[in-house]
Amino acid sequence: MQNSATPTHCPYCALQCGMNLTPVPDGGVEVTERADFPVNRGALCGKGRTAPAVLSSSVRLTSPLVRSGGTLVPATWDEALDRIAGELLRTRTEHGPDACGVFGGGGLTNEKAYTLGKFARVVLGTSQIDYNGRFCMSSAAAGGIKAFGLDRGLPFPLEDIPRTGCVILVGSNPAETMPPSLRFFTELKENGGTLIVVDPRRTKTADQADLHLMPRPGTDLALALGLLHLIVAEGRVDEAYVAERTAGWEDARAAAMAHWPEYVERITGVPVPQLREAVRMFCEPEAAMVLTARGPEQQSKGTDTVGAWINLCLATGRAGRPLSGYGCLTGQGNGQGGREHGQKADQLPGYRKLDDPAARRHVAEVWGVDPDSLPGPGRSAYELLDALGTDIKSLLLMGSNPVVSAPAAAHIEERIKSLDFLAVCDVVLSETAALADVVLPVTQWAEETGTTTSLEGRVLLRRQAVTAPEGVRSDLDVLHELADRLGVEKGFPTDPEEVFEELRRASAGGAADYSGITYRRLAEENGVFWPCPTPEAGEAEHPGTPRLFLDRFATADGRARFVPVSHRASAEEPDDEYPVLLTTGRVVAQYQSGAQTRRVDELNAAAPGPFVELHPRLAARLGAAEGDPVAVVSRRGRAVAPARITTGIRPDTVFMPFHWPGEGRANTLTNPALDPTSRMPEFKTCAVRVETVES
Numbered sequence: 001m002q003n004s005a006t007p008t009h010c011p012y013c014a015l016q017c018g019m020n021l022t023p024v025p026d027g028g029v030e031v032t033e034r035a036d037f038p039v040n041r042g043a044l045c046g047k048g049r050t051a052p053a054v055l056s057s058s059v060r061l062t063s064p065l066v067r068s069g070g071t072l073v074p075a076t077w078d079e080a081l082d083r084i085a086g087e088l089l090r091t092r093t094e095h096g097p098d099a100c101g102v103f104g105g106g107g108l109t110n111e112k113a114y115t116l117g118k119f120a121r122v123v124l125g126t127s128q129i130d131y132n133g134r135f136c137m138s139s140a141a142a143g144g145i146k147a148f149g150l151d152r153g154l155p156f157p158l159e160d161i162p163r164t165g166c167v168i169l170v171g172s173n174p175a176e177t178m179p180p181s182l183r184f185f186t187e188l189k190e191n192g193g194t195l196i197v198v199d200p201r202r203t204k205t206a207d208q209a210d211l212h213l214m215p216r217p218g219t220d221l222a223l224a225l226g227l228l229h230l231i232v233a234e235g236r237v238d239e240a241y242v243a244e245r246t247a248g249w250e251d252a253r254a255a256a257m258a259h260w261p262e263y264v265e266r267i268t269g270v271p272v273p274q275l276r277e278a279v280r281m282f283c284e285p286e287a288a289m290v291l292t293a294r295g296p297e298q299q300s301k302g303t304d305t306v307g308a309w310i311n312l313c314l315a316t317g318r319a320g321r322p323l324s325g326y327g328c329l330t331g332q333g334n335g336q337g338g339r340e341h342g343q344k345a346d347q348l349p350g351y352r353k354l355d356d357p358a359a360r361r362h363v364a365e366v367w368g369v370d371p372d373s374l375p376g377p378g379r380s381a382y383e384l385l386d387a388l389g390t391d392i393k394s395l396l397l398m399g400s401n402p403v404v405s406a407p408a409a410a411h412i413e414e415r416i417k418s419l420d421f422l423a424v425c426d427v428v429l430s431e432t433a434a435l436a437d438v439v440l441p442v443t444q445w446a447e448e449t450g451t452t453t454s455l456e457g458r459v460l461l462r463r464q465a466v467t468a469p470e471g472v473r474s475d476l477d478v479l480h481e482l483a484d485r486l487g488v489e490k491g492f493p494t495d496p497e498e499v500f501e502e503l504r505r506a507s508a509g510g511a512a513d514y515s516g517i518t519y520r521r522l523a524e525e526n527g528v529f530w531p532c533p534t535p536e537a538g539e540a541e542h543p544g545t546p547r548l549f550l551d552r553f554a555t556a557d558g559r560a561r562f563v564p565v566s567h568r569a570s571a572e573e574p575d576d577e578y579p580v581l582l583t584t585g586r587v588v589a590q591y592q593s594g595a596q597t598r599r600v601d602e603l604n605a606a607a608p609g610p611f612v613e614l615h616p617r618l619a620a621r622l623g624a625a626e627g628d629p630v631a632v633v634s635r636r637g638r639a640v641a642p643a644r645i646t647t648g649i650r651p652d653t654v655f656m657p658f659h660w661p662g663e664g665r666a667n668t669l670t671n672p673a674l675d676p677t678s679r680m681p682e683f684k685t686c687a688v689r690v691e692t693v694e695s
C-alpha cells in the first residue's frame with residue numbers, strides 16, 4: 001500500500017508494542033523498530049517480530065467455505081453470507097432471538113467489538129452474547145468495580161513502576177507473557193525498589209525477584225489475608241488514609257484477623273518468616289504496588305482474591321496516590337477496550353450496564369432504536385458455550401478458538417458439534433472453524449485500521465500497512481452484509497473511523513468515555529488514556545487520564561470500598577484418586593490457542609508442543625524420566641504430553657501450557673467451576689493424577 005514505514009502496533013498481547021511495518025521488495029512486509037512508542041521503545045518479543053508470517057502463511061484462508069456433504073468447500077461470498085443470514089433468520093423464527101448466540105474476542109478492535117455488540121442487540125435481538133475476555137481478566141474487573149467503582153486494568157502508566165518502592169507481582173509471568181515489559185521491573189530494582197513474585201513455579205519472572213513466594217495454586221486469597229493480618233498486628237495500617245479515603249475497614253479487618261499467619265502457612269505452604277518479609281518489603285517504602293494477572297484471577301474465587309489484594313493496598317494507603325496502587329495486567333491485544341463497548345453479556349458501550357434504564361436510553365438513541373427493544377443481560381462465556389445445542393441453536397463466532405481455550409474443552413467441543421448451525425470468521429482454519437458450517441476469511445491487523453486499548457488504558461491507532469489478499473473481507477464488512485440481509489440497512493458502516501465516531505457518541509458520559517478521542521489525535525499522539533470526555537464549548541481538548549483516583553475513587557462518595565473476604569477451598573481439592581494439583585498457563589513463543597502462532601516456523605521451533613512440568617520427586621515416584629510421555633487425568637478427561645522435570649515447581653503441582661489441541665490439550669482437564677460474581681472458570685487449579693504411559 002504505502003512505500004514507507006507505517007507506524008502501528010503488534011497484533012497479539014495487551015502490551016500493544018509499537019512497531020513499524022516496512023514493505024519489502026518481494027511484496028511482503030517486515031517489522032522494523034519503532035523507538036518512539038514509550039512502552040516498548042522498539043523492543044519486541046519473538047511473536048511480534050514474526051507476526052507478518054501469518055499475513056502470508058500458506059494456510060491463510062482466502063475464500064469463504066461452506067459445509068456441503070460433510071466437508072467444507074469453497075463458496076462465493078454471496079453464497080456464504082446468504083447461508084448465514086438464512087440460518088440465523090430460521091433459528092430466530094423457529095426458536096426466538098435468544099436461540100441465536102454470538103461469541104466475540106478480546107483481540108478484536110474497539111470498532112469490531114462495538115459493532116458485534118450492536119449487531120447482537122439490534123439485528124438479532126438476542127441477549128446471548130459474550131466473549132473470551134470472560135476467561136481472561138473478568139475477576140480483576142469485578143474486583144476493581146467493587147472496590148474503586150471502575151475497572152481499568154492499570155490505573156497508572158507502566159512508566160510509574162520503576163519509580164515506586166516495591167511491587168508484588170501475583171500470578172504473573174511477564175518474562176514470558178510480555179517480555180518487553182520486564183524492563184520496568186529491572187529498572188525498579190536498579191532504582192533501589194524491590195520485586196516480590198507470587199507464583200507456584202519459579203518462572204523466569206520469579207528469577208528476577210528479591211522474594212519469591214510459592215503458594216499452592218488456588219490459595220492466593222489466604223495469602224493476601226495472612227499479609228493483611230500481619231500488617232494489622234505489626235501496626236502498619238495507614239489509619240489516616242483509611243479514615244479519609246475508604247469505607248468498610250472494620251469488617252475487612254475482622255475477616256483478616258481470623259487468618260493467623262500459621263494457619264495461612266498451612267493453607268498456602270508459604271513459611272511465616274517469608275510472609276513477614278513480604279510485609280516489611282511492601283510497607284517500608286513510601287509507595288508500593290500490587291499487580292495481579294491470571295494466576296490469582298482464574299480461580300472460582302478470583303473476585304474475592306483480587307478484593308483481598310486490593311484490601312492490602314487500601315489498608316496501607318497504597319491506592320489513589322502517586323506511584324502506588326493496585327493494577328491488573330490485562331492480556332489480549334484489546335483486552336481492555338474489548339470489555340468496554342458491549343460484546344460482554346451485561347454491557348452497553350462506554351462500560352454502561354445493560355440493566356440501567358438511563359444507559360439503555362442513551363445508547364438506544366445513538367442507535368436509533370426503541371430502548372425497550374434492547375434485550376437484557378445474557379449468559380457468561382462458559383455458560384453460553386455450555387448451552388450450545390440446547391437453548392442456543394445457532395452461533396456466530398469471531399475472534400476466539402474455544403475448542404482449544406475453553407475449560408472442559410472436550411465437553412465444549414461436543415456442545416459446539418451439537419449446534420444446528422455455526423459460522424466462524426477467522427484468518428486461519430482454527431480448530432473451532434474446522435467444525436463450522438460456514439467459515440468467512442477475514443482481514444487481520446496489518447490489513448485494516450482500527451483502535452485498541454492497551455493494558456494501560458491507552459487508546460491506540462493500529463494502522464493498515466498492507467493490502468489484504470484477494471478474497472478476504474473485514475469483520476466490519478461481514479457484519480454490514482449480514483445486517484443488510486437481515487433487514488437492517490443502516491447503522492453498520494464498514495469504515496472503521498465512521499464506527500469510531502459513533503462509538504465516541506455511544507460512550508460519551510459513560511465510565512469508559514472515549515468521546516474526546518479522535519483518529520486525528522491518535523495519529524498525532526502516542527495514544528490517549530481514557531476517560532477522555534468531550535471538552536465544554538470553548539475549552540481545550542481533554543488531555544486524557546493516565547492516572548486515575550488521585551483525588552477520589554469512582555464511587556458515589558469518592559471513597560474506595562474494602563470488601564470483607566475469607567479464605568475458601570478451590571472447587572476441586574486433591575484427594576486419594578486425584579492427589580496432584582494441575583495449573584495451566586503460557587510459554588513465550590506461543591499465543592493463546594496457538595491458532596496464529598502455531599503457523600510460524602520460528603515459534604514452533606522454539607515451542608514445538610505441549611509438556612507437563614513436574615518436580616523431580618513426583619517424577620521419581622512415577623518412575624518418569626525427562627521427555628517420557630506422561631498422562632494427566634482429571635474428572636473431565638485425560639491428556640498426554642512429555643514430562644519436563646524441574647525443581648522450579650512445587651512437588652504437589654504439575655503445570656501444562658494450553659496452546660495446543662489434540663492429545664496434549666490442557667483444557668481437556670480443566671474445571672469449569674465458575675466464580676460467582678465474574679463467572680470466570682477455574683483454569684488455574686484442578687485435581688489430577690499423573691501416570692506413566694507405555695511409549
Ligand SMILES: Nc1nc2c(c(=O)[nH]1)N[C@H]1C(S)=C(S)[C@@H](COP(=O)(O)OP(=O)(O)OC[C@H]3O[C@@H](n4cnc5c(=O)[nH]c(N)nc54)[C@H](O)[C@@H]3O)O[C@H]1N2
Nearest residue numbers: 171172173177217218293294295331332585586588591592
Ligand atoms: N507468550 C504469550 N504471551 C501472552 C499470551 C500467550 O498466550 N502467550 N497471552 C496473553 C493473554 S490473553 C494473557 S491473559 C496474558 C497472561 O499473562 P500471565 O498471567 O502472566 O500468564 P499465565 O501463564 O497464564 O499465568 C501467570 C502465572 O500464574 C502462575 N500461577 C498458576 N496458578 C497460580 C495460582 O494459583 N496462584 C498464583 N499466584 N499464580 C499461579 C503460573 O505458574 C504462571 O507463571 O498473557 C498475554 N501474553
Ligand SMILES: Nc1nc2c(c(=O)[nH]1)N[C@H]1C(S)=C(S)[C@@H](COP(=O)(O)OP(=O)(O)OC[C@H]3O[C@@H](n4cnc5c(=O)[nH]c(N)nc54)[C@H](O)[C@@H]3O)O[C@H]1N2
Nearest residue numbers: 132135136399400401405425426430584592593595658683
Ligand atoms: N487452561 C487454560 N485455558 C485458558 C487460559 C489459561 O490460562 N489456561 N487462558 C484464557 C485466556 S486469558 C484467554 S484470553 C483465552 C484465549 O483463547 P482464545 O479465545 O481461543 O484466543 P485466541 O487463540 O487468541 O483466538 C483468537 C482466534 O481469532 C482469530 N483472530 C485473530 N484476529 C482476528 C480478527 O481480527 N477477527 C477475527 N474474526 N478473528 C481473528 C485467531 O486466528 C484465532 O483463531 O484462553 C483462555 N483459556
Ligand code: SF4
Nearest residue numbers: 010012013017045048
Ligand atoms: S510483548 Fe505482546 S505486544 Fe509486545 S511484541 Fe510480544 S506479543 Fe506483541
Ligand SMILES: [Mo]
Nearest residue numbers: 135136331332
Ligand atoms: Mo487472556
